[in-house]
Amino acid sequence: MVAIATSFSAAAAVAVARRSSPAHLQLVARRRLPFCTAASSSTVPPAAAAGFGWADALRVASEFGVGDESDLSGYFQKVDICNRGMGNKGEFVEFMVEDQVVGYIHKGFTEHLRDFHDVFTIVSGSNGKNSVEHVTLHSSLRTPEDRTIAIGDVIKGLGELIPGIRNELYPVTSSYGMPVYFSLERAAAPYFGIKAYGVHMNGYIEKHGEKSLWIGKRSDVKQTYPGMLDHLVAGGLPYGISCKENIIKECEEEAGIPRSMSTNATSVGAISYMDINGFRYKRDVLFCYDLRLPVDFVPNNEDGEVDSFRLIPVPHAANIIRRTDFFKPNCNLVIIDFLFRHGYINPDCNGYLKLLTSLRSGDCS
Amino acid sequence: MVAIATSFSAAAAVAVARRSSPAHLQLVARRRLPFCTAASSSTVPPAAAAGFGWADALRVASEFGVGDESDLSGYFQKVDICNRGMGNKGEFVEFMVEDQVVGYIHKGFTEHLRDFHDVFTIVSGSNGKNSVEHVTLHSSLRTPEDRTIAIGDVIKGLGELIPGIRNELYPVTSSYGMPVYFSLERAAAPYFGIKAYGVHMNGYIEKHGEKSLWIGKRSDVKQTYPGMLDHLVAGGLPYGISCKENIIKECEEEAGIPRSMSTNATSVGAISYMDINGFRYKRDVLFCYDLRLPVDFVPNNEDGEVDSFRLIPVPHAANIIRRTDFFKPNCNLVIIDFLFRHGYINPDCNGYLKLLTSLRSGDCS
Known part of the structure; x- marks a missing residue:
């Protein structure tokens, strides 16, 4: 994942964009962080404001004649x-x-686990090279509870090697709905390449046949992706809660949507991606939801994680995705999925099937 | 593809179903045709009535307490x-x-092409076994027009080896939207393993928050899948017409939907499957559309391909899919896709992601 750094000047980026060929228009924020290598694998998105405001986003969103809306290249870049x-x-x-x-x-990360030989068993090959073949848990750890405690202690012991501890446990399974072998601190999931599941919801209204999406701007002090754009509601799926209950809980906390409304949130499918970045191997599966809201409903963040919301016509939200890096990266994919299901991207656009299938590039299981 | 044969007794099948374990309830029609082998690869679905009527379908659809609606096994069977x-x-x-x-x-089919050595080049391996490695076109056939004519002549020459000629040309490409190398008779597509594209549309109404699907029953004299259930509109995608224009054309012909309504048909994604049956290798990609119709609209078939229509509550249509083989096989998949996108199948059902991804088991490109 990338984050837009404090040094980003939205005005300058828009100016650059205006000089670009419309067909390839793409606002690319200057990033403080290079592509992470193993050496910098402890890097997390910086706790800094994104450096653009609603005025910048709305201006880019509503510019006409900038690029061809059947050109999907801006979406492909977001999937990449x-x-x-x-x-x-x-x-x-x-x-x-x-x-x-x-x-x-x-x-490289397995080397840090070697010291914990009562928890992890590093199995090496017998081909003379002594290279690591796979990692498993010590045979004494037989119950999910024992494993959860032992691995939790290891993660504490690793200190800053796994930054950004959330104190939130994710279930570890081979695939969704299968037996849970143990639970793992959320921030550690990518270091163990554990599949992580989330629920993401687009909230929209429809008026005179035109749809608009409620878009949030994340708090500038949020730990991850501060100041970036987001769809209305999203959350990781912790251990022991159903998707439906989780989306209802997040609706309340993130957007002040009462249960009487959020119970109408409709599951609409799932997307997945796989991202390797140094020691981190993210394997995320996001269950997608739509919620059609009353036209006079105004969301209200209750947990301090969202700075503000704006209601944006769907074609304008699509322009922000295609033309900028303003959205939190995985939110782009959830909104692109919305664009497919609601006909804003259609089969007569070149690359339709490739983009559609790319939304499940990860192991969607 | 399978077709339900004339010998099928719906009443008997329902009776069998009632004696079955509810969790595994599945009406399986007796089929006249065994799984085709190479020897019987010329078999096409029989031009015979399906042997069930609307009364049978509606009874199965509305039975309560038969099986658990979170049990997806009936859907998996339809994908298989x-x-x-x-x-x-x-x-x-x-x-x-x-x-x-x-x-x-x-x-085995390449042996039938050997005689046409000015059209097909059968490339054999150099490993001493002299086995066929691949097939290509004779180098003298340089233009799409030349190839289309030459291959069309071969297909005529093959006679009953390729039955059910439709006199409808399909474009041959490596993937959708790529250059068209030539055009091929629709009935021949599976014998050459050509990807075939179609447009399939679910037409539905919404009343008091409840959705119902318009379901068609195919004409008893239709060449393929006579008498079986179908969604509202579908058609193959011939050469030289866009998806949108094709769906508008099919809306008019198959359901009497005027352009003023059908122009609102919304593209919602695509499904794909691969089916090997003797010499035939079907590789189909179906572009899916939804059309929300006025509650008082009644479809009217204009091309004689549909016997009648019924408006069926979505959960009842889902029951027919799960419990019977009454639907034309690929229509099951298009309606299952609808069930996902409209929240009738949700992530808290065991097997959700597996079923979702199975809807694109084929090469979706």
Whole structure:
């Protein structure tokens, strides 16, 4: 994932964009962070404002004649941003529990696990090279509870190697709905290549046949992707809560949507991506929801994670996605999925099927 | 594809179903045709009535307490019916044009092409076994027009080996929107493993927050899948017409929907499947559309291909899919896709992601 850094000047970027060929218009924010290597794998998105305001986003959104709306290249770029580093898959080994692959661990990261030999068993090959073949758990850790506690202690012991601890546990399974082998701190999931599940919801209204999306701007002090744009409601899926209950909970906390409305949130499918970045191998599956809201409803953030909301016509939101890096990266994909399902991207656009299938580039299981 | 044969007794099947375990309730029609082998590869669905009536379908649809609606096994079975014979892929070789793979041809079928050596070049391996490696076109056939005419003549020459000629040309490409190398008779597409594209539309109404689907029953004298259930509108995508224009044309012909309404048909995604059956390798990609119709609209078939229509509450249509083989096989998939997008199948059902991704089991490109 990338974040737009404080040094970004929206006005300058728009100016650059205006000089560009319309067909390839793309506002690319200057990023403070280079593509992370193993050495910088502890990097997380900076706790800094995104450096653009609503005025910048709305101006880019409503400019006519900038690029061809059947040109999908801006969307492809957003999918690519969530699916980096596939060429480096060979640097990872399988993480197996009870003979099932539950994740992937970078060979370099396994070196940090060697000291914890009562928790992790590093299995090396017998081909004389002594290279790591896979990682598993010590046979003494038989119950989910034992594993959760032991691995939690390791993560504490690793300190700053795994930054941004959330104190939120994710279930570890081979695929969704299968037995949970143990639970793992959310921030550690990509270091173990665990699949993480989330619920993401587009909230929209329809008036005179035209749809508009409620878009949030994340708080400038939020730990991840501060100041960036977001769809209305989203959250990771912690252990022990159903998707439906989670979306209802997040609706209340993030947008002040009462249960009487949020119970109408409709599941509409799922997207997935795989992103390799240094030691981190993100394997995310997002369950997507739509909620059609009353035209006079105004969202109200209750947990301090959202700075403000704006109601934006769908074609304008599409322009922001195609032309800028203003949205939190994975939110782009959830809104692109919305654009497909609501006919804003249609089969007569060149690249339709390729873009559609790319929304499930990750292991969607 | 399978068709329900004349010998099928709906009343008997319902009776069997009532004695079955509810969790595994599945009305399976007796089929006249066994799974086709190479020897019987010329078989097409029989021109015979399906042997059930609306009364049978509606009774099965509305039975309460039969099976658990979160049990997706009935849907998985319908996906499997469209994706048979994957284990036999090795019996096919690539069909290449201008160095691109455009299809797959059964090794047995290539023997029938050998006589046409001014049209097809059968390339054999140099490993001493003299086995066919791939098939390509004779180098003298340089233009799409030349190829279309030459291959059309071959298909006529093959006679009953390719039955059910439709006199409808399909474009042959490596993937949708790419250059068209030539055009091919629709009925011949599976014998050359050409990808075939179609447009399929669910027409629905919404009243008091409840959605109902308009379901058609195919004419008893239709060449393919006579008497079976169908969604409102569908058609193959012939050469030289856009998806949108095609859906508007089919809306008019199949359901009497005027352009003023059908122009609101919304593209919502695509499904794909691959089905190997003897010499035939179907590789279909269906562009899916939704059309919300006025509550008082009544469809009216204009081309004689549909016997009658019924408006069926979505949960009842879902029951018919889960519990019977009454729908034309690929229509099941298009309606299952509708069930996902409209929240009738939700992430808290066991197998959600597996079923969702199985809707694109084929090469969706």
